[in-house]
Amino acid sequence: MATCKFSLPTGETCKEPAVTDDGFCKWHGPVPPSGDGIKEELEKIAKAGGSLAGFNLKGLDLNDIYLIQADLRGADLRHANLTHAHMYGADLGGADLFKANLEKANFKAVNLKKTNLLAVNFDLTKIEGALWDNEYIIQNEKDAVAAWEKGDKRLAYKKYKEAEEIYRSIKLAHEQLGHSKNQSPFFLREMVVHRKQMPLFSAPRLASKTMDLTTGYGEKPVNVLWTSLYTVFVSAFLYGLFGVYEHGRMMSLWNHDGSLMETIGNLIYFSSVVFTTIGFGDVVPFGISKWVTTIEGFLGQILIAFLIVCIYKKLMER
Numbered sequence: 001m002a003t004c005k006f007s008l009p010t011g012e013t014c015k016e017p018a019v020t021d022d023g024f025c026k027w028h029g030p031v032p033p034s035g036d037g038i039k040e041e042l043e044k045i046a047k048a049g050g051s052l053a054g055f056n057l058k059g060l061d062l063n064d065i066y067l068i069q070a071d072l073r074g075a076d077l078r079h080a081n082l083t084h085a086h087m088y089g090a091d092l093g094g095a096d097l098f099k100a101n102l103e104k105a106n107f108k109a110v111n112l113k114k115t116n117l118l119a120v121n122f123d124l125t126k127i128e129g130a131l132w133d134n135e136y137i138i139q140n141e142k143d144a145v146a147a148w149e150k151g152d153k154r155l156a157y158k159k160y161k162e163a164e165e166i167y168r169s170i171k172l173a174h175e176q177l178g179h180s181k182n183q184s185p186f187f188l189r190e191m192v193v194h195r196k197q198m199p200l201f202s203a204p205r206l207a208s209k210t211m212d213l214t215t216g217y218g219e220k221p222v223n224v225l226w227t228s229l230y231t232v233f234v235s236a237f238l239y240g241l242f243g244v245y246e247h248g249r250m251m252s253l254w255n256h257d258g259s260l261m262e263t264i265g266n267l268i269y270f271s272s273v274v275f276t277t278i279g280f281g282d283v284v285p286f287g288i289s290k291w292v293t294t295i296e297g298f299l300g301q302i303l304i305a306f307l308i309v310c311i312y313k314k315l316m317e318r
Contacts, residue, residue, distance in 0.1 A: 004028055006054055008074060014054070027055045032076075039065050046070035114139045117166045122173035128182055136185040138166055141193055163193045184219045184313070191217045214303075221310040228275070228303045235296040236264070236271035242288040244270060251283070275300035 004014035004025035016025035069089040085105040144159030167190035174182040198205035240253035256263040270283040
């Protein structure tokens with residue numbers, strides 16, 4: 001009897017007998033299997049260490065199914081009912097879960113690399129510890145980047161919108177269960193793909209990119225620290241360029257009484273005082289330096305506030 005002609009991209013083949021006219025077994029055919037006992041049969045295969053890779057399970061009612069660490073690579077689970085499913089450690093790499101219902105399912109430590117998660121119901125789904133591609137980038141965002149590089153902007157915007165929806169759903173799933181620390185990477189990806197749907201060089205897109213680089217949208221304390229240091233040192237250079245008064249004497253990089261290093265130290269000190277709005281008054285700006293102090297003081301208040309928020313998010317539950 002001929003065997004199923006299904007094969008994975010890795011070259012792995014199916015050993016089940018072909019039962020369809022086009023040479024597929026009951027699991028890999030164009031029509032999903034039907035009848036009683038389907039769920040129990042799947043559980044039996046998985047428990048015995050068999051592979052469910054590429055199985056056509058579209059639209060099946062798999063409520064409360066037990067598929068711990070099952071191999072479901074490339075499986076078709078579109079519209080499948082996986083409520084309360086036990087899928088801990090399962091491999092769903094490359095699977096299609098379009099509009100699948102994962103309400104209250106256990107998807108902890110599941111491999112979700114290259115998985116289609118569009119319109120999935122993640123209501124109270126446990127997905128902490130799931131395996132994602134580098135930087136948590138899902139396949140839809142990768143498809144958007146590829147489409148953009150090929151010049152297909154319409155498809156790129158469509159895929160970016162899909163990615164935004166998926167990132168938001170995953171973020172909310174973590175939020176529902178109180179896993180605030182797991183929300184952060186998906187919130188960041190949501191903001192990035194939202195930005196990429198904006199017109200190039202538009203003011204909102206530039207503002208969003210600035211927020212990403214300087215604060216990581218309020219999620220990256222290190223970005224805020226580096227931005228703060230950059231602001232202090234650039235401002236100190238500008239004070240040295242335009243000059244300030246120290247005890248009634250002119251102080252700049254070109255006019256100073258002490259050594260150059262001492263002057264640079266005093267300029268950094270003054271810039272730090274302005275940034276933190278301490279304002280001792282021993283150094284006084286004049287001319288253009290007044291505008292520099294105004295801008296630096298304003299930025300200092302904003303960045304310090306962002307730093308407090310970022311640290312709070314990392315240490316406390318939202």
